[in-house]
Amino acid sequence: MADSEAILAPQEPELRHHFDDSAQQLEASTLGMWVFLVTEVMFFGGMFGAYIVYRNMYPEAFASTSHFMNVTIGAINTGVLIFSSFTMVLAVRSAQLRQKKALIAFLILTLILGCVFLSLKYVEYHEKWVDHHIPGPGFQYADPRYFHQAQILFYLYFAMTGMHAIHMIVGAGLLITLIVMAARNRFSSGWYTPVEMIGLYWHFVDIVWIFLFPLLYLIGHTQ
Amino acid sequence: MNATLPFAQTETPINYLNADYGWKSWLFATDHKRIALLYLFSITAFFFVGGAFAVAMRINLLTPEGIFSHDTYNKLFTMHGIIMVFFFLVPSIPATLGNFLVPMMIGARDLAFPRINLLSWYIYIVGGIFTLTAVFQGGVDTGWTFYAPFSSSYSNTHVILAALGIFVSGFSSILTGLNFIVTIHKMRAPGMTWNRLPLFIWGHYATSLIQVLGTPVIAITMVLLGLERVLHAGIFDPTLGGDPILFQHLFWFYSHPAVYIMILPGMAVISEIVACFSRKAIFGYGFVAYSSIAIAVFSFIVWGHHLFVSGQSMYASMVFSFFSFLVAIPSAIKVFNWTATMYKGSISYETPMLYAFGFMGLFTIGGLTGLFLATMAIDVHVTDTYFVIAHFHYVMVGGMVMAYMGGIHFWFPKISGRLYPEGWAKFAALLVFAGFNLTFFPQFILGYQGMPRRYAHYPPEFQVLNVMSTAGASILALGYLIPMIYLAWAWRYGPKSPQNPWNAKGLEWEQSPTPPPTFNFEHQPVVTEPAYNYSGEEQEVKLG
Amino acid sequence: MGVFSIFPSRASVAAGEVDALYTFLLVVGGAMTAIIFASVFFFAVRYRRKSPNDPAPKAIHGSLPLEIAWTVIPFLVMLVMFAWGTKLYFQNYTPPLHDTLDIYITGKQWMWKVQYPTGQREINELHVPTGSSVKLILASEDVIHSFFVPALRLKHDVVPGSYQTFWFEPKEPGRYHIFCAEYCGTGHSDMGGWMTVMTPADYENWLAGGANGGSMVELGGKLFQQYGCVTCHVTDHEGRCPSLLNVFGRPVVLDDGRTVMADEAYVRESILNPNAKVVKGYKHDIMPVFEGQISEEGLLQLIVYVKSLSPPTASPAKPAASAAKRSSK
């Protein structure tokens, strides 16, 4: 995916010759990363738009589908992601302090938490599969009144969480790169821009989930 | 890559073109100038493919019955639209001239992320391959707008491949925009304040904003469409509870701002050319600069003007109509300021200036007919007719392509180090202007007469105007072919260009050799005067 | 119809109004174009460089009054375009509430099926009398089409899954093109026909000609029986479902407190998906869901039948003010 490359493009510890100094280089990377995250906001924004339109159009159907969302897993996953953001920020901190061991440890921890998230996601998707809640020819829904509407909402559920999961997978790949780089002492000189940038990315993915969780799992639950 | 620069001028100084040879030095180039050339060649190729489709369409429309089958015709205009918009016009100026000139104009050695720049070219090519595969597999027949539910449930052509191509190439556009934004913010030479930026840079900055903020939405829309085609979950299909108009909203949220991606860089080029060939500072620099940003911002709140007859709420239509008029104001400001720039200038008529004249006239007509479309009661009649076709060809071909041609000629000496044959160039420019008007002016009349667009055949009373249009298109084709030939010739055999053949202002002309060396400048450029200081004034220009 | 007249023929009252607006824009646009062209041309000639050694001209950096002038004046001109265009648009897209001649048009790949309340059916032909307010109710069986009559200066997309309407007052007898203006697949350019405008007398004659198979009301009434609607909505007295007498064209209060207008779109939705809007005081899930069971044409007939249960009253219900206030919340 294009996203990964944008971040993966390895930054040399040395100054790249088209920059004046490393401060300029760092500022450029930071701004570039933020601009990239803004595009990500709009990328998910399209789906949030579709979601809001349909939620507004079919509130009852939405309430009905939200009963099939696994709130427990969703909540646990929220915790897991927040925890991983926490470890990520500690990784960045270790990089700042040039603590190689701690850096690697926190990166690995973040990676593990990311994998936990993805595994739980898999469990959830599997549940949906068993219940025939995957949109498409095999879709079934208990309440015939809402068959079509529910299918649309499950479609959005899968599109949104799926895109989020893809971002997590990309993030996991980036973390592995970081771990390798850290192990090879690439950050020992006090230059840690990649750690910081990928940290930003990771937190962003966390924020997307922070919004997905209430929207998809919680709202309409009581109706 | 050759990093050592010779400081003494030798017989043939080392420049970015001869610094390194072999295909690898091109395909793995990170030099923005070489990447610009990679783009230049691929974009030209796409232009000719798209142009060939246009020629075929115009031939079909010579007779009311048409020549090709309906399906063939439907594929022709779809692929013409897709290729011209996503693979030619959106990247045209930014990815070639912009890539080449943005760093040079602000006094930087390269773009902020050279490797991402190269990556964006590869992404563009991959997207192009997907789309071309769709073409060679038999084509797509949805129109470039992909309206659901036709595209999602009824068309049995290669919609997914084409959508994938657009999805992928979108990231190329995003990355280019991102690179420009960061470069313009962080890499300006000492003394290059925002108030001194050439208007070319302002235009590209505004373009980049749109690319970065709008393109992701078309990307996700294409994903949703592709998935819908596979799953038939009904998100855009009313028989399954979906709303087809939602697709149109999401599509135009990008595609309207995208039309300004397709004009702002053209305006950027025109500002440079008009100033240079009038030997004057741009009249109202601040207004021209800020109007680019205003266009970029307002462009995002007018998309509903494509939906006036679609069943969109009339109140929403009203709001969108209002903002459509508002977004026209900054364009008007630009046109007036360019005209005023010529006042009491010292004007010469080299080819780039001829194209600039063409731009000013044709963009004005195209833009003013945009106002017809923004007027709801008129749009109800002329939407989806040739009036719309004429409107957007006036702005896109008469505006942007003219500016592109003008820019190519203007910076050709810089890029190639050679001069092009002025006589041929002037002749071709006049041919383009004449051919263009003959092609597209009759379409305004056709449109108001009621000839719908995307028609493979039509009632006989429309034939006369259609024949005129086809005749014009063949002149136009010639007008594009001639520059191809003499530019290619001049690249090899043209006379060597002096460093600054136009006596133009700007870092790229004044402080960098022609053609430029790999890192653009031999010494760190320092800016001490405002842009376009043709009269050599001391005083500083205030922005705004 | 001369090929080189810029205006196509005008079949309706509104066509002249649109042409007037168009003329206004042509004049303004033409004037602006003339100004720009003339100044560019004049400056280019007047200030051309006579020799390469001409001294550089003095810089003129700008002029605030000029900038303001060419911002404000175009803006004011555009406000006129906006206001005029919007007014006409609302007018043409808002059918009168009463005394309209309703004609039902269904688009499908690639033809227009036209049904008259009196039972006539045609394909790719539309007959209308002068002097009446013709209201078209547009439905689609498959993809999006667009019903376009250049001589009316009107079109509207025909969107599957909903009804779209517009109206006009035919003025000039004659035959006029109908086109499909929204791309809809292979036969898009074949999806045309003719609209015939007739004098009221001719129209009566034409009507007398060919109603086969009963009027839409009759056909709708049959469907009303066939689908069993009648058992509950008309003859039932247990109050399980609302009576449909005198409902159409009047505001209805729903169980969630909203008030909506009982128009074509409402009736359509209530048949296909009864739970979407339930009338206050009635239960959900009583009525079967008819989604996917009735053809678009059948639906239109049912709607006409439901309409016929609500004969126009002498003093029309006044839904406008109160209903509007509520729904705009």
Add this chain to the structure above:
Amino acid sequence: MSHQVVPVKVYAAIFGALLALTATTVAVSKLELGEYNFIVAMTIAVIKGTLVVMFFMDVRRASSMTKLFIGAGFFWLAILLVFLLSDYLSRGWLLNIHWL
């Protein structure tokens, strides 16, 4: 841009707050609050997002340029959502209002 190292305590506090807010939002979702369920859930999400942006992503101390771009991102998202809804929410209006 020299970064000051933030004490772990701060991060831990934010982490705790985020967990607490998650628990709250789940708990509140079980209550019958009608309209307010949505409002509360979204408010909590916004607070959580802000905490992450401000502290974990360190925008608190970022340049005003960065802040501007973030602001722009959300502003454009708002444009998309608001104008999209402007159509859907006003679709039924005209049929009721005959003011012309």
